Amino acid sequence: MKGEERALILGCGYVGEAVGRSLKNEGIPITAVVRTQARIQDLEGFCQKVYCSSEINPALLATLVEENNLVIVTVAPKTRDDYLATYLETAELFHKCSPSQTKHLIYTSSTSVYGDHGGKWVDEASPLMGRSEHAQIRNRTEDV
Secondary structure (H helix, E strand, O other), X not given: OHHHOOEEEXXXXXXXXXXXXXXXXXXXXXXXXXXXXXXXXXXOOOOOEEEEHHHOOHHHHHHHHHHOOEEEEOOOOOOHXXXXXXXXXXXXXXXXXXXXXXXXXXXXXXXXXXXXXXXXXXXXXXXXOOOOHHHHHHHHHHHO
């Protein structure tokens, strides 16, 4: 079964690279999308394909999604003002691709979406009570 797995990592920075290297060690081919051309050279050693995010358009993203049955989204904003474009708009673009072949979608979010629960235990079933603008954007992203 491992030979059939193929992974697309959107945002191959610190977390994405660590996940990608682990999957590569399991024999899973990796396609990565990174923010800069310079980062492409860093990843060519273990990724089968590497694209710069400036090259990505809806048609190419749809093709990449169709070619991979595991999609991992570990994007991060370049600045505090980039949250909407980085998270919500990426999720909306991905959703438009109708990933029929995708068996697994993993999205790394933040505990900020849960907000302050007054010291009570928080898990995936806890209500999303984040109040900051960034937490609200991530909440909306998770709804996509």
